[in-house]
Amino acid sequence: MNFRRVASTMISLVLSFSLIVGCSNSNETKGNNVAETPAANQQDNKKPDAEPKANEEPVSIQLMVPSYSDVPDLNNEYWTEWQKRSNSKLTVEWIPSGDYDTKFDLVLASGSLPEVLVATNVTRPTLLSSIKQGAFWDLTELLGDLSEYPNLKSNTEPNVWNYLKLDGKIYGIPRNRPHIDVAINIRKDWLDKFNLPVPTTMDEYAAALKTIVKGDPDGNGKDDTVGILGHGFLLDDGDSAYLSAFGGMEPIFNSEGGLVKDQLTPxxxxxxxxxxxxxxxxxxxxxxxxxxxxxxxxxxxTGRAASYARNIWRDYTWEQEIKKVQPEAELITLPPMQGPAGVSAYLATPMFGAMFISKKVPEDKVKEILAYMDRTATMEFTDFNYYGIEGVHHTLVDGQQVLTDLGKKQVTTNSNQVFAMAYNNKMKVLNPSAPKAYNDAKLASVQVFTEVGRINIFSVINSDTWTATWPKFEGEWQSMVAKAIVGQVSMEEYSEYVDGLNSKPEFKQAYKEFAELYKAKFE
Incomplete structure (x- = not known):
C-alpha cells in the first residue's frame, strides 16, 4: 500500500474519530454473558450480615443509572432477593450506556432529577456546575467521620473520599471499583515459538513483538499478524499502561509551577x-x-494479534476462544515492564463515578438512602451481586461459584449500578469461567501492580479553563499524533507543535488550576 495514502487515510480517520468519541473512559463490562462478567469473590457466598431490623419498612429509592446489558426485570428471582436482603424497593430508570452522558446532561438541564443520580465521571463539567448551583445534597456533615456508616468507611479505598471532594465538601457516594484492572498481555506460546523470554523491559517487549510479527507465528504464510492491538485513540484502554512506562502517571510541572496535562508532557x-x-x-x-x-x-x-491491553479477567476467556483456532494458545498478563521513566503498571481510579442525591429529597429520606448505601457496601453484597442465590443462580464446583443458565441471564453488569459495592482488587482479575487454580495464580501474579502502579491524577482533578479550551484543539492534536506515528511529520515538528500549545495563555491558566487542585487532593 502506498505510504502517503496510508498516512492520509490515518489522519482522516483521526479527525473523524475526534468528532464522535467523548472523553469518558468507562471500565464497566458490557454484555450479559458469563464470559462478559468479571468475578468479585470466589469464596462461599455468605448471606449479607448487614440485615435490616425486622420491623423496618423497606426504603423506596428512585435511581437513574447506565445500562450495560438488557434492562432487567426487578421482579425476577435475583432482584426480588436483592431488594429483600437490602430492605429496599427500587425504581430504576435504565439508560443505555452509550447514551448516558447525553441523557445525564439533559436531566441536569431540566432540573427534574431522580432521587439518586449516577455520574460515571465526577469531573464532568455539567455535574460540577449543577453541584455548585445546589442541585445535590452536601453530604459532608451527614457522613461526618463515617462512624455511623462503618461499611462505607472500611470497604472503600481510603483515598476515594478525598478524590470526591469539591471545595472541601463531599457530595457523592463513590461507586467503588478495583485499582487492578487493565494490563498488557501477550501470547506466551508465540514467545516460546521464537525462543523469546517473557519481557521485563519495554525494549525487550518491543523487540519480541518485532520478531513475532515478522515470523508468521500462526503459520498461515501471510504477513498479517498484528503486534500491539488497540481500538480508538490512541490505543484507548491501553494508553495509560504504556504511558506509565514513560513516567506519564507522575505529575509534570512547567517552569511556572503549572501541572501539565498528561498528553502534552514530554x-x-x-x-x-x-x-x-x-x-x-x-x-x-x-x-x-x-x-x-x-x-x-x-x-x-481469532488469533490475529500478539498483545492487547484490556481488563485482566478477559485473558482466560480469550485464551479459550483462541484455542478454537490455535490449540496451543497461551495468554499471560505481563509483569510491570521497566521503561525509560517508569513501569508499565497503571492503576485504575478506585471508583467509577459516584451517586448523588437530589436536594429535593427530604433530609430524613437522605439518611435512609445513606443507610441503604452503607448496608450494601459489604463484600457479601458485592459477592451476591456477581453470583446471586446459591442453587438458583450458581452452584458450587470445587469450592467455586459457577453461574447457572438462569444466573447468566439475571446476574449481569447492571447489578453493579444500584449500590456502592465493596472495594476489592479481585473483581477485574478473576474470571468466573476459569478454574480456581487459574484464578488463584492470576491474582497472585498481579498483586505487584498495587505496589508499583500509579493512577492517572487527571481522572480526579479538573480545570474549567481546560474544559473550555481543549475541545478547540483536541482534533488537531490527535491528527498531529497520528502524523508523527505514521511518519508524515518528524518528531521535532510534533514537539514544536506541543510546545506551541503549552505556551498559550489559556493552557498556562489551565495548568495553574490543575496544580491547585492537585495540591488539595494529593499533597
Missing amino acids: NYTDMVAWFRDLYENGVLAKEFLAIKKTQAEEMFA
Missing part, C-alpha cells in the same frame, strides 16, 4: 516516538486508529 511525546518506531517495523496495524473495539476483540479472539 513523557507522552517520548511514547509517541516509541510507537513511531513500532509502526515503522509493522508492530502496529497500518490503519490502527480505524479499528473499533468490537473489531479488535474479534481479531484478538
Whole structure:
C-alpha cells in the first residue's frame, strides 16, 4: 500500500474519530454473558450480615443509572432477593450506556432529577456546575467521620473520599471499583515459538513483538499478524499502561509551577516516538486508529494479534476462544515492564463515578438512602451481586461459584449500578469461567501492580479553563499524533507543535488550576 495514502487515510480517520468519541473512559463490562462478567469473590457466598431490623419498612429509592446489558426485570428471582436482603424497593430508570452522558446532561438541564443520580465521571463539567448551583445534597456533615456508616468507611479505598471532594465538601457516594484492572498481555506460546523470554523491559517487549510479527507465528504464510492491538485513540484502554512506562502517571510541572496535562508532557511525546518506531517495523496495524473495539476483540479472539491491553479477567476467556483456532494458545498478563521513566503498571481510579442525591429529597429520606448505601457496601453484597442465590443462580464446583443458565441471564453488569459495592482488587482479575487454580495464580501474579502502579491524577482533578479550551484543539492534536506515528511529520515538528500549545495563555491558566487542585487532593 502506498505510504502517503496510508498516512492520509490515518489522519482522516483521526479527525473523524475526534468528532464522535467523548472523553469518558468507562471500565464497566458490557454484555450479559458469563464470559462478559468479571468475578468479585470466589469464596462461599455468605448471606449479607448487614440485615435490616425486622420491623423496618423497606426504603423506596428512585435511581437513574447506565445500562450495560438488557434492562432487567426487578421482579425476577435475583432482584426480588436483592431488594429483600437490602430492605429496599427500587425504581430504576435504565439508560443505555452509550447514551448516558447525553441523557445525564439533559436531566441536569431540566432540573427534574431522580432521587439518586449516577455520574460515571465526577469531573464532568455539567455535574460540577449543577453541584455548585445546589442541585445535590452536601453530604459532608451527614457522613461526618463515617462512624455511623462503618461499611462505607472500611470497604472503600481510603483515598476515594478525598478524590470526591469539591471545595472541601463531599457530595457523592463513590461507586467503588478495583485499582487492578487493565494490563498488557501477550501470547506466551508465540514467545516460546521464537525462543523469546517473557519481557521485563519495554525494549525487550518491543523487540519480541518485532520478531513475532515478522515470523508468521500462526503459520498461515501471510504477513498479517498484528503486534500491539488497540481500538480508538490512541490505543484507548491501553494508553495509560504504556504511558506509565514513560513516567506519564507522575505529575509534570512547567517552569511556572503549572501541572501539565498528561498528553502534552514530554513523557507522552517520548511514547509517541516509541510507537513511531513500532509502526515503522509493522508492530502496529497500518490503519490502527480505524479499528473499533468490537473489531479488535474479534481479531484478538481469532488469533490475529500478539498483545492487547484490556481488563485482566478477559485473558482466560480469550485464551479459550483462541484455542478454537490455535490449540496451543497461551495468554499471560505481563509483569510491570521497566521503561525509560517508569513501569508499565497503571492503576485504575478506585471508583467509577459516584451517586448523588437530589436536594429535593427530604433530609430524613437522605439518611435512609445513606443507610441503604452503607448496608450494601459489604463484600457479601458485592459477592451476591456477581453470583446471586446459591442453587438458583450458581452452584458450587470445587469450592467455586459457577453461574447457572438462569444466573447468566439475571446476574449481569447492571447489578453493579444500584449500590456502592465493596472495594476489592479481585473483581477485574478473576474470571468466573476459569478454574480456581487459574484464578488463584492470576491474582497472585498481579498483586505487584498495587505496589508499583500509579493512577492517572487527571481522572480526579479538573480545570474549567481546560474544559473550555481543549475541545478547540483536541482534533488537531490527535491528527498531529497520528502524523508523527505514521511518519508524515518528524518528531521535532510534533514537539514544536506541543510546545506551541503549552505556551498559550489559556493552557498556562489551565495548568495553574490543575496544580491547585492537585495540591488539595494529593499533597
